Amino acid sequence: MKKPSLRSLLALLGVATVTIGLSAEASAQATLAQIKARGALNCQVGPSTPGFYSLAADGTWSGMDVDICRGLAAAIFDDPKKVQYQSVTSAVRFTALANGESDVLSRTTTWTAVRDTQLGLEFAGVNFYDGQGFMVPKASNIKSAKELNGATVCVLTGTTTELNLADYFRANNMTFKPVTNENINVLVETYLSGGCDAYTNDKSSLASRRSSLAKPDDHMLLPETISKEPLGPVVRHGDANWGDIVRWTLFGMIEAEELGVTSANVAEMTKSANPNIRRLLGVEGNIGEGMGLPKDFMVRVLRHVGNYAESYERSVGVKTPVNIPRDGSLNALWSKGGILYPMPFR
Ligand SMILES: N[C@@H](CCC(=O)N[C@@H](CS)C(=O)NCC(=O)O)C(=O)O
Numbered sequence: 001m002k003k004p005s006l007r008s009l010l011a012l013l014g015v016a017t018v019t020i021g022l023s024a025e026a027s028a029q030a031t032l033a034q035i036k037a038r039g040a041l042n043c044q045v046g047p048s049t050p051g052f053y054s055l056a057a058d059g060t061w062s063g064m065d066v067d068i069c070r071g072l073a074a075a076i077f078d079d080p081k082k083v084q085y086q087s088v089t090s091a092v093r094f095t096a097l098a099n100g101e102s103d104v105l106s107r108t109t110t111w112t113a114v115r116d117t118q119l120g121l122e123f124a125g126v127n128f129y130d131g132q133g134f135m136v137p138k139a140s141n142i143k144s145a146k147e148l149n150g151a152t153v154c155v156l157t158g159t160t161t162e163l164n165l166a167d168y169f170r171a172n173n174m175t176f177k178p179v180t181n182e183n184i185n186v187l188v189e190t191y192l193s194g195g196c197d198a199y200t201n202d203k204s205s206l207a208s209r210r211s212s213l214a215k216p217d218d219h220m221l222l223p224e225t226i227s228k229e230p231l232g233p234v235v236r237h238g239d240a241n242w243g244d245i246v247r248w249t250l251f252g253m254i255e256a257e258e259l260g261v262t263s264a265n266v267a268e269m270t271k272s273a274n275p276n277i278r279r280l281l282g283v284e285g286n287i288g289e290g291m292g293l294p295k296d297f298m299v300r301v302l303r304h305v306g307n308y309a310e311s312y313e314r315s316v317g318v319k320t321p322v323n324i325p326r327d328g329s330l331n332a333l334w335s336k337g338g339i340l341y342p343m344p345f346r
Pocket of ligand 1 (some may be wrong): 046047049088089090091107108109110156158159160161182183184185201202204205229231
């Protein structure tokens, strides 16, 4: 993962680098302009993870992470469909973003120090607070991760999952044998055919996968959560304006929930006297314009995509097959016992 620093590269390359540096900077500054010229946002998701990003037979993508792509397209084009989706494996996701194939990556990706500081990338926020767990066949009678000493564990390569797994077993003086693959579908098939004793991933991903198995009730999640996995959208370094747009679209969806603004009442809410609502919807102030968006960019986002709660409930909420309860979880609003705390729109 380590790469030479920009400084050392510049020193090596001498004079020529000044031009390279400037042109890289200039093109980096233009993400929003490039998206507008292209007529669509390039949004990176992954192989289907129902509730977060999944592709229906009619070719449409849906899920919480997809809603960030749709929200950005709504903010920019007033049309949530103006997105070209790219689906690559977890192992190559950062390269596909860094080399410019994607404008934003929105796919259950954990914000870590190394990723944020050593890959030329920037996390724009957190849209789902998660943690790593284990799924086992019920018939195995395993009730706790502490009973996994000596087990074979299926794990996806190029993930934080792989690193946490090793840490957890070492910390608990246990051994394990990893069964790795870069392809999540192959890995789950390996697990289902008995190729490993347990399958590990983020708990949201386990819930998502379990819900789409032929016999979900034959499998269970163990109670332990072995890591912190704050998941959120990522952009490239070098274009702070684009990073701001992603960050404030996400904050805006959470803020709208806090203020009671929904896809159904957003038009009515533009007449509200509440100054917070007026600023969020661009009736007062110039937050959208300051980022190169229309004043009412959040009206567009909310009308087409809805607020955070609407996105959560239709994607992974208790009425969906993924069924991840929000009440009492980290993903509740800060005012309801969770840690979702959007920065103020002012
Ligand atoms: N949050 C972890 C795990 C991410 C992860 O592996 N996500 C899964 C689904 S939740 C995925 O993208 N799978 C698709 C694939 O790479 O094949 C990370 O950022 O490393």
